[in-house]
Amino acid sequence: MTILRVDSSITGENSVSRILTQRITDQLASGGEPVVVRDLAADPLPHLTLDQLGAGPVLDEFLAADTVVIGAPMYNFTLPTQLKAWLDRILVAGQTFRYTATGPEGLAGGRRVIVALSRGGFYEEGTPAGALEHLKTYLTGVFGFIGIAPEFVHADGIAAGPEQREAGIANGLEEVDRLAA
Numbered sequence: 001m002t003i004l005r006v007d008s009s010i011t012g013e014n015s016v017s018r019i020l021t022q023r024i025t026d027q028l029a030s031g032g033e034p035v036v037v038r039d040l041a042a043d044p045l046p047h048l049t050l051d052q053l054g055a056g057p058v059l060d061e062f063l064a065a066d067t068v069v070i071g072a073p074m075y076n077f078t079l080p081t082q083l084k085a086w087l088d089r090i091l092v093a094g095q096t097f098r099y100t101a102t103g104p105e106g107l108a109g110g111r112r113v114i115v116a117l118s119r120g121g122f123y124e125e126g127t128p129a130g131a132l133e134h135l136k137t138y139l140t141g142v143f144g145f146i147g148i149a150p151e152f153v154h155a156d157g158i159a160a161g162p163e164q165r166e167a168g169i170a171n172g173l174e175e176v177d178r179l180a181a
Ligand SMILES: Cc1cc2nc3c(=O)[nH]c(=O)nc-3n(C[C@H](O)[C@H](O)[C@H](O)COP(=O)(O)O)c2cc1C
Pocket: 009, 010, 011, 014, 015, 016, 017, 018, 072, 073, 074, 075, 076, 077, 078, 118, 119, 120, 121, 122, 158, 159
C-alpha cells in the first residue's frame, strides 16, 4: 500500500490537524508501509500558472497513492491557500476527471482519501455559523468531482478555549481510532 500524507497547517508544533494526520498515518503504516510526506507549509507550491496546467509530479504522486491523508485546517472559513495550490495540481482534465456528453465524470476513484479537519469554531448545518462552512463542503465536492468520497475526522472548537481545544482534539483522535477499527 502506498500512503501519501499531505499537511497544510502553518502552525507548526501547535497544529491540531498535524496531530491527527500523524495518528492516521501511524495506524495505516503500522506494518511498516512507506509514507510519502508532502508538507505544503514547509515546501509551498506556487500559485497555478498557465504554463503549469496539466499533469506533473504532484499529480503523479497523488495517482501513485492508494491512500491519501490530508490535514485540512480551516483558515478564514475555507482551506489554506497552500492546500488549494495542491488541489490545483490534482484536478486535471483527462487525468482525474473528464467531461462527457452526459456531464463530468470522475476518474480518480479506487483510492481512499481521509481528511483531518481542524476548525476554530463549530459549524453544524443549519446554524448561522454553518453558512460559513466552506471547508468540508468544498473538499466533499471537489473529491466527489474526481470520483472519491472522502472520509473525515473532525477536531472542532479549537479556538474556543483550552477545554474546548482538548475536547476537539480528543474527539478527532477518537474518530481516527474508529476509522482504524
Ligand atoms: C490564519 C488563521 C485563520 C483562521 N480562520 C478560522 C476561521 O475562519 N474559522 C474558524 O473556525 N477557525 C479559524 N482559525 C482557527 C483554526 O481553524 C484552528 O486553530 C485549527 O486548529 C487550525 O488547524 P491547525 O491547528 O492544524 O493549524 C484560523 C486560524 C488561523 C491560523
